[in-house]
Amino acid sequence: MGAEGTEGISVMVVDDHPMWRDGVARDLVERGFEVRATAGDEAAAVRIAGTVRPDVVLMDLNLGTGSGVTAIGEITGALPATRVLVLSASGEHADVLEAVKAGASGYLVKSASVEELVDAVRRTAAGDAVFTPGLAGLVLGEYRRMAAAPPGDGLPSVTQRETEVLRLVAKGLTARQIASRLRLSHRTVENHVQSTLRKLQLHNRVELARYAIEHGLDTDPESDGGPQ
Amino acid sequence: MTAQVRVPKDPTVPLWRAAVLLRVLTLLFAAVVVVTYLDEYARPWLALVTIGVMAGWTGVVSARYLRPTDRLLGFTVADLAVSCAAMSASRLVLTPEQLAGGSTPLVTTVWVTGVVAAGAVGGGPTVGAVFGGVVSAFNYGVRGYVDIDLTRDLFLLVGVGFVLGLAAASSRRSAERLARALRVEAATAERERLARSIHDSVLQVLARVRRRGAELGAGGEAVELARLAGEQEIALRTLVSTAPGTTGEDDTADLAARLRLLATGRAEVSVPATEVRLPATVAAELESVVAEALANVVRHAGPDARAWVLLEDLGTEVVVSVRDDGVGIAPGRLAEAEREGRLGIASSMRGRIADLGGTIAVETEPGAGVEWELKVPRASR
Missing domain, CATH: 3.30.565.10 (Histidine kinase-like ATPase, C-terminal domain)
Known part of the structure; x- marks a missing residue:
């Protein structure tokens, strides 16, 4: 029973639990997705993703060997066309936020239904940011935290409108409900949501670069050992 | 909490040892002073008796302070009384000229610092400062006059009592913090271990039951079971992934x-x-x-x-x-x-x-x- 709009979308499933991994892979295949590969740990995920180049990597964050965040950074860094959708246990808070900052474009709890999963994978492949209310709360909190910190020069901040949209997402409103409440088009709401995520990822890259400059380039560039 | 926590031993033990060492060394000094001045004293025998009492008392307090397990405040007050009594004996030992001159030390000399240290370590800065004040008051009383030297002793004694008391109090506090931090750490580690094991077993099965159940039949009993499994899954996930709402320090x-x-x-x-x-x-x-x-x-x-x-x-x-x-x-x-x-x-x-x-x-x-x-x-x- 294929679902609409799933044809031709290639997916890779990363989870260290074979039972869950194979179940999800089977669900996706039944709905018409092409599951190109599965992986059970971070190293394999990065290696295999580089070879099979899926449209969407469905990534568990609790991989036993690590949080998966590093793998997400490496995959999105090396494969600009590949999007990462985090499929994780609810409440893995700091991890989910780190994953999104590292480049994941969405997050879905494992307790979501198959229909929600299919929809999320399809939207992720289309370039949308998949936001749960939980993730919106995390992103909102992160922007509030950054706003409280001393202002970084040139770092992006969210607009009032984007904050408003994020709050409504966090309160469980759908994009359509938000659009009607704020009298915006559905597309504009989606764009606002994506924009908050992109800015957060940009912010993260700028911070990483700044950290590298402060901690690496201050010392003699000839020496390859960084400061302690 | 079943986790084993190594609670640090009494943090003031090193301070007590130092106080006892101070007591013994100052006793030896006092003995040397008495021997030096023995011929010039008004009552040499009383000087020897006083030194004897001081030596005996030093033995008693050393034994007591080296195992500071019980409540000590009463004992340190007794210590203060004995020390001041020994000090007062100088009034009879020294000649009136020696007392007034200021160049001849009292029989107890610096030995009385020991009781100030003990009071401070046992009772904290306030008790330490008060003990220093009491000893100084006896110092004035025995000498019978007030001058710069005696007042300097007052500052030294009160100051030593206060500073040592602060050191003892703060080391007690940090030991308590350390013990609390160790307990929290042990509890957290235990919780994380539990969370991992639940995540790796029960949760995977519940998630699978929910998904398969939902697929098996629309509206049937399987769907109801899937829903129940799903609810428990969410509740359990939340429980194991949420840090205890600890009340901070x-x-x-x-x-x-x-x-x-x-x-x-x-x-x-x-x-x-x-x-x-x-x-x-x-x-x-x-x-x-x-x-x-x-x-x-x-x-x-x-x-x-x-x-x-x-x-x-x-x-x-x-x-x-x-x-x-x-x-x-x-x-x-x-x-x-x-x-x-x-x-x-x-x-x-x-x-x-x-x-x-x-x-x-x-x-x-x-x-x-x-x-x-x-x-x-x-x-x-």
């Missing part, structure tokens, strides 16, 4: 952690990734108001209503929103209930939030659910 609690525990299959809770620390009483009150709002959703919003809780930390205030997509409340019904004096949900919640210095706003329309917004200011820190 400064009597604050993390509201984010506490609110997350309210998540159910029907209620989703969104909080920042960082802690939202509030005074423990405020956090508890907010948590219970949110719980009340969620209970109200279950009672009145309809069987299919879902709820969302959002916690935001704005620095100067904390905002909690509780929204549901249920049947809503007709305009005026809340106000009506309040006017009639029925202690409805609104007035109860309103009163509790007002007690915290906050505000509560509600928006509702029939068919559009209810949305509460609680704002509570942060007390200036």
Whole structure:
């Protein structure tokens, strides 16, 4: 029973639990997705993703060997066309936020239904940011935290409108409900949501670069050992 | 808590040892002084008796202070009495000229510093300073006059008592903190181990049951089982992934952690990734108001209503929103209930939030659910 709009979308499933991994892979295949590969740990995920180049990597964050965040950074860094959708246990808070900052474009709890999963994978492949209310709360909190910190020069901040949209997402409103409440088009709401995520990822890259400059380039560039 | 915690031994033990060492060394010094001046004293035999008593007493206090397990304050007071008595004996030992001259030391000399140290280590800065003051008072009394040298001794004794007392008190405090931190660490490690093992076993199976059950039959018993498995899965996930809402050392609690525990299959809770620390009483009150709002959703919003809780930390205030997509409340019904004096949900919640210095706003329309917004200011820190 294929679902609409799933044809031709290639997916890779990363989870260290074979039972869950194979179940999800089977669900996706039944709905018409092409599951190109599965992986059970971070190293394999990065290696295999580089070879099979899926449209969407469905990534568990609790991989036993690590949080998966590093793998997400490496995959999105090396494969600009590949999007990462985090499929994780609810409440893995700091991890989910780190994953999104590292480049994941969405997050879905494992307790979501198959229909929600299919929809999320399809939207992720289309370039949308998949936001749960939980993730919106995390992103909102992160922007509030950054706003409280001393202002970084040139770092992006969210607009009032984007904050408003994020709050409504966090309160469980759908994009359509938000659009009607704020009298915006559905597309504009989606764009606002994506924009908050992109800015957060940009912010993260700028911070990483700044950290590298402060901690690496201050010392003699000839020496390859960084400061302690 | 079953985790084994190595509680650090009494942190003042090294200080007690040093105080005893000081006592013994100053006793030897006093003995040398007595031998030196023996021929010039008015009553040499009394000098020897005094030194003998001091030696015996030094033995007694050393034995006692080296195992400072019991309450010591009474004993240190006895120590103070004996020390001052020994000091007073000098009044009879020394000739009036020696007493008035100031160049001949008292029989006890610096040995009396020992009791000030003991008082300070045992009782803290105040007791230490008082002991120093008492010894100095006897110093003045035995000599019978006031001069710069004696006053310098006063400052030294009171100062030593105070500083040593502070050192003892602060080392006790840090040992307590360390013990508490070790206990928390052990509890956290145990909890994480438990969470990992639950995640690796029960949760995977529950998740699978839920998914397969949902696929097996629309409307059948399998769907009901899947729903139950799903609810338990969410509850368990939340439980194992939420840090205990520990009350911090400064009597604050993390509201984010506490609110997350309210998540159910029907209620989703969104909080920042960082802690939202509030005074423990405020956090508890907010948590219970949110719980009340969620209970109200279950009672009145309809069987299919879902709820969302959002916690935001704005620095100067904390905002909690509780929204549901249920049947809503007709305009005026809340106000009506309040006017009639029925202690409805609104007035109860309103009163509790007002007690915290906050505000509560509600928006509702029939068919559009209810949305509460609680704002509570942060007390200036």
